[in-house]
Amino acid sequence: GQQLNQSPQSMFIQEGEDVSMNCTSSSIFNTWLWYKQDPGEGPVLLIALYKAGELTSNGRLTAQFGITRKDSFLNISASIPSDVGIYFCAGHPTGTASKLTFGTGTRLQVTL
Amino acid sequence: DVKVTQSSRYLVKRTGEKVFLECVQDMDHENMFWYRQDPGLGLRLIYFSYDVKMKEKGDIPEGYSVSREKKERFSLILESASTNQTSMYLCASSQGGLRQETQYFGPGTRLLVL
Numbered sequence: 001g002q003q004l005n006q007s008p009q010s011m012f013i014q015e016g017e018d019v020s021m022n023c024t025s026s027s028i029f030n031t032w033l034w035y036k037q038d039p040g041e042g043p044v045l046l047i048a049l050y051k052a053g054e055l056t057s058n059g060r061l062t063a064q065f066g067i068t069r070k071d072s073f074l075n076i077s078a079s080i081p082s083d084v085g086i087y088f089c090a091g092h093p094t095g096t097a098s099k100l101t102f103g104t105g106t107r108l109q110v111t112l
Numbered sequence: 113d114v115k116v117t118q119s120s121r122y123l124v125k126r127t128g129e130k131v132f133l134e135c136v137q138d139m140d141h142e143n144m145f146w147y148r149q150d151p152g153l154g155l156r157l158i159y160f161s162y163d164v165k166m167k168e169k170g171d172i173p174e175g176y177s178v179s180r181e182k183k184e185r186f187s188l189i190l191e192s193a194s195t196n197q198t199s200m201y202l203c204a205s206s207q208g209g210l211r212q213e214t215q216y217f218g219p220g221t222r223l224l225v226l
Contacts, residue, residue: 003154033214042116042202042217088155092213099170100215102155 006089006103014111019076021106023089032065032072033090033100043088047074079110115139116218118203124224131190133221135203142208144186145215146170146178148199155202161186162208193225 006023013019023032031050035043047058049065049072056063060077072089089103119134137144145160147170157170159178167178175197179187186205190197200222204215 031213035217040220040222042220045214045216048214090215099157099160100213104154 004089004091004101004103006106008106009104010107010109012109012111013079015079015081017079019079019083019108020073021087021089022071022073023091023103024071025091025093025101026070028069028094029072029091029101030069030094031092032063034061034063034072034074035088035090037086037088037105039085046087076108079108081110081112084108084110116203116205116216118201118218118221120221121219122222122224124226125190125193126226127194129190129193129225131193131223131225133188133190133201133203133223135186135188135205135218136184137186137205137216138184139205139207139216140183141205141216142183143206143213143215144180145204145206146176146186146188147202147204148172149202149220150199158188193223195225197223198225199223 004023033048034046037043047056047063052069053067054065062075064073086105086107088105090100116137125131146158147155149155156172158176161167161180177189200220202220203218206215
């Protein structure tokens with residue numbers, strides 16, 4: 001199946017730094033979702049976006065649904081060690097009810 | 113809070129064994145999904161179900177079957193396990209409808225086939 005282009009693939013940052021990652025698609029999406037996965041665990045939903053241009057925050061996390069409906073961004077402010085993990089974007093392309101398309105993941109490492 | 117539970121966190125099976133992976137959700141969701149996750153390949157959809165007794169093939173159904181006899185329970189069956197089915201298996205559920213397509217995942221079952 002199709003995968004979303006997610007970048008960067010990995011990031012090594014220092015505690016306290018801000019982080020940005022994004023996902024792009026060649027087709028229009030109806031929803032964008034951002035998940036975090038810790039090692040050996042299932043993905044946990046961070047933010048869900050349902051409308052083009054929507055900007056939503058969850059604590060230090062902010063995500064935006066791109067105006068073209070073909071991209072989405074996730075920002076993490078003032079990173080802390082527990083932010084370590086893999087971040088996935090996911091979304092529903094137009095006309096594909098229920099089935100999700102996933103990004104390839106961004107692996108985040110935070111150093112003290 | 114949505115809760116999706118999976119019957120086992122870790123399983124070790126032998127080649128040729130029949131394997132059952134169970135998933136239960138407690139939010140009366142219509143849709144349930146089974147994925148496998150492998151390094152470098154991301155999450156791949158095996159099967160999904162829109163309703164009780166209904167199932168649809170995902171992207172990689174070969175070697176798997178599913179059962180949904182009750183709304184809250186979705187089982188993945190490996191009829192004859194093979195070593196290439198060693199993987200992390202993730203179950204998910206969603207309510208259905210545009211704003212309710214958000215999928216919630218279980219903790220995963222790590223299966224090793226020897």
